[in-house]
Amino acid sequence: MSTFDFPTPLLDLxxxxxxxxxxxxxxxxxxxxxxxxxxxxxxxxxxxxxxVEMALKRAVRHPED
Numbered sequence: 001m002s003t004f005d006f007p008t009p010l011l012d013l014x015x016x017x018x019x020x021x022x023x024x025x026x027x028x029x030x031x032x033x034x035x036x037x038x039x040x041x042x043x044x045x046x047x048x049x050x051x052v053e054m055a056l057k058r059a060v061r062h063p064e065d
Contacts, residue, residue, distance in 0.1 A: 004047070004055050010037045014060045 017034045020026040038056060042049040058065060 004041075004045070004052060004059075006041070006056060006059060010041055010056065011060065013037050014056050018057075018060050 013030075013034045014037075017026060017030045020030055035053075038053045039049055041047075042052040045052070
């Protein structure tokens with residue numbers, strides 16, 4: 001479980017990017033959108049961007065944790 005309360009749009013961006021990664025179709029635009037969302041969320045919550053990114057990936061890729 002994540003220590004962050006991610007907004008649904010950010011989770012959706014990461015879910016879409018993860019599906020594209022698995023399908024081999026990830027675009028630069030998709031990756032940029034996720035990174036922009038992570039950076040904005042990190043700035044808004046005053047959290048470390050790297051920790052936000054890792055927690056977001058964990059929340060999407062391993063929701064059972």
